[in-house]
Amino acid sequence: MAGLSLSDLNLDYNGIYVLFLTIVAFLIPVVLVFPPVPPQTSDALLQTHSKAGVRRSKSNLRDQSSPAHLPRDGRPPTVQSLVIYPVKSCRGIELERSRVLPAGLEFDRVFMFAQLKSPFPVAVDATDAEKDVHRWEFVTQRQFPRLATVKVDLWLPDEVKQRKQSLEPTREAFLILRFPWRDLGWRGVLQVLGAKLTRGRAAQPEKEILLPVDFPSRQEIEGKGYTYEDVRIWKETMNALNMEKELPNELRLYLGVSNKLGLFRVDPAQLREVYRCAPNKTEAGCQPVTGFQDAYPLHIINLPSLQDFSSQVPKDEDLQELDVLRFRPNIILSGAKAYDEETWKQVRFKPGDSGLHNDARFHVSCRTVRCKMPNVDQVDGVRHPVEPDKSLRALRAVDEGAPLNGCLGMQLTPLFEANAAAEDHTSWIGVGMAVEVEKRGKHVYIKQ
């Protein structure tokens, strides 16, 4: 039985072609069931958790430039949309309702990226102590606009799913960060193929990072090698938990960060106390605090103000419309007169059409003084060279406390009942709530 060759099998070219077709036809279902890419972490989470937030197709901001948001007689302003940004400077999550805590909306800005900066240059004969001087400094889209394209999903435990699968119930919530990434060579080709097979033709391969939402226990901190370090945010320094061990090096390459990149988790026991324009402890019901927000717990934008401003911003090919999300608001209002919010000092949110049964009260602390970040397109992470920064400075330098800066939107501090217990320092806010202005007055910004 020696020398069996192809010619002995009597296969002509037609035969080989048919054989080839048979193999391919057999492989197609195999590839569909077992795609040539390992399952993503989010595929596993889907079994026990549900993704929080409003689907893009159901977004309450779809018609944000419509005149329907202009004020109408006899109708109070209402909450049009709510947005949280669990990772500072990354993509936000639109919500229908949210819990309000002293430090702002629940899950807002719990993580933040930072880069390790050393003083440069260091003298050759400097002491080791001097050479070791380094400082973690927060990074935002101002330096690394690609942060805007890092998507963030919040996965909350789903009791129904867990019960169906008779799994040990877990109360743990997770964040998944996703950024576009493909490896070099054939591996990258497979990743592109896998993405398209599993998520549709337009899908691009992504890399995922899984993060626990709850603040880690002492054992977890030790076990995972997380460290407490000081990190600078604007002109303040916070002590927070560095979880950089969770970051793949690919993220640094994708963002274009040449320094060491850190990922900080805010420590709920070490929030920053807010003074300046904020109410004092007695007025607010508790000492105003904030986590990784820029300066105050919440930020609110009124759509008619944005529409008025936007109508005066020169548009070009790279800036066709000014999406409200460029301004990174938490609360987006409809139906207040343009810039009326700049005369508000205290507001009460009432149930309205929200389906909620509680009021939520806020101190309107000051105007939001803008940096250049609104120049970054929040969809593709591309920075416009001049607008809207130029128009903000030209048209919106309206606060005598910050005469050289443009302002748009207001900073809010939540108000709670005096003498309430710490666990009662909470309320709910939802889309459809109606806004009643309780106090009006003048705002003068106090610089940091």
Ligand SMILES: *[C@@H]1O[C@H](CO)[C@@H](O)[C@H](O)[C@H]1NC(C)=O
């Ligand atoms: C808080 O502010 C109120 C009103 O401005 C003032 O009457 C009160 O004395 C202040 N309380 C403290 C503790 O500073």
